[in-house]
Amino acid sequence: MKDMTERPLPTFDDVLQAHERIAPHIHRTPVLTSSYFNELTGAELFFKCENFQKAGAFKVRGASNAVFGLSEEMAAKGVATHSSGNHALSLSYAAGRRGIPCHVVMPRTAPEAKKAAVRGYGGIITECEPSTSSREEVFAKVHEETGADFVHPYNDPRVIAGQGTCSRELVEQVSDLDAVIAPIGGGGMISGCCLTLSNIAPDMEIYAAEPEQADDAYRSFKAGRIIADDAPVTIADGLKVPLKENTWHFVSNHVTDILTASEQEIIDAMKLTWQRMKIVMEPSCAVPLATILKNPDVFRGKRVGVVITGGNVDMDKLPWMAA
Missing domain, CATH: 3.40.50.1100 (Rossmann fold)
Structure with a gap:
């Protein structure tokens, strides 16, 4: 990855x-x-x-910059991330605006309001345990399966x-x-x-x-x-x-x-x-x-x-x- x-x-x-x-x-x-x-x-x-x-x-700013900066070839595979909520729904929003898939790994304990927003924008959720180690482990599998562009919530x-x-x-x-x-x-x-x-x-x-x-x-x-x-x-x-x-x-x-x-x-x-x-x-x-x-x-x-x-x-x- x-x-x-x-x-x-x-x-x-x-x-x-x-x-x-x-x-x-x-x-x-x-x-x-x-x-x-x-x-x-x-x-x-x-x-x-x-x-x-x-x-x-605010996270829609960074998410939109990443999504709309992708080449057509890269965008076709969609984007993927792990997030407790706001980056997940922001990336789903931006991906929806561009018409590309968005795969999101979220802690099972994330607020239901944020999960609902992700789904509302078309994001595909895979749940993980509420720890950084579980989040990154589950994400690695999702990323490998999809080949989507990894947009890190903040380190990108x-x-x-x-x-x-x-x-x-x-x-x-x-x-x-x-x-x-x-x-x-x-x-x-x-x-x-x-x-x-x-x-x-x-x-x-x-x-x-x-x-x-x-x-x-x-x-x-x-x-x-x-x-x-x-x-x-x-x-x-x-x-x-x-x-x-x-x-x-x-x-x-x-x-x-x-x-x-x-x-x-x-x-x-x-x-x-x-x-x-x-x-x-x-x-x-x-x-x-x-x-x-x-x-x-x-x-x-x-x-x-x-x-x-x-x-x-x-x-x-x-x-x-x-x-």
């Missing part, structure tokens, strides 16, 4: 080309503000709302370049930002931020936000090497995967710091956003706000871009409704 790491790291030119390539297939998502959160944090927060993106998540340079278009839009929409913060799991979004901002706003601080119960990126950042957890348990289901070589390159070279939040802090921030901003966001997206609320001194007095990465929520299992 050809590994995406064999492709060269993406450049800012790749981001610009990606933005042009995917423009017909994505939304230029809005930036919202909240006087309540500004007063609460002492910062000016600008929420880049990728929960309003096509397929409900085409995906990183696509995700870099989000922070490019943010900088165009909001002037004079001091910092940007986004969730970190495998690191695709943060890598895209690093790639774009290091080229167009090199003095901007880049923060990553992570659950305490899945804090392998935090520990990697402090240790100076990748430390991978196999099956962490957290409400933030999109942030359970470990960093890989390409994303580690960007994180280790450009991220200012990685901050963590507890499960309750994440749930509280999610609920507060629903209440105050009247927008649907999933638990993974609440982690940045949770860390800002937890570390007000880091952000006080600053203009901060906050990436809300997705809004694909299982409405029957909202975290604050748990018994």
Whole structure:
């Protein structure tokens, strides 16, 4: 199986080309503000709302860049990936737009809302156990059987370049930002931020936000090497995967710091956003706000871009409704 790491790291030119390539297939998502959160944090927060993106998540950017960058010959075999949800449904969406097959390996514990969305876009699901090792083992079999192009959820340079278009839009929409913060799991979004901002706003601080119960990126950042957890348990289901070589390159070279939040802090921030901003966001997206609320001194007095990465929520299992 050809590994995406064999492709060269993406450049800012790749981001610009990606933005042009995917423009017909994505939304230029809005930036919202909240006087309540500004007063609460002492910062000016600008929420880049990728929960309003096509397929409900930022990942449609990277997925579309990969799918629409394929030659006709490669596209004919379709695409394949493994994902807990948002990349799976985003790749299914993009493949559907191009009219090619999409094979997805998903953990059996992935939210039903995300599985339903994958099937709705025409994706073909094979389930695996909820661990990185099971995911990769099952995927290897699916990939061998189909011969489809492997679009890694975050370690693929085409995906990183696509995700870099989000922070490019943010900088165009909001002037004079001091910092940007986004969730970190495998690191695709943060890598895209690093790639774009290091080229167009090199003095901007880049923060990553992570659950305490899945804090392998935090520990990697402090240790100076990748430390991978196999099956962490957290409400933030999109942030359970470990960093890989390409994303580690960007994180280790450009991220200012990685901050963590507890499960309750994440749930509280999610609920507060629903209440105050009247927008649907999933638990993974609440982690940045949770860390800002937890570390007000880091952000006080600053203009901060906050990436809300997705809004694909299982409405029957909202975290604050748990018994």
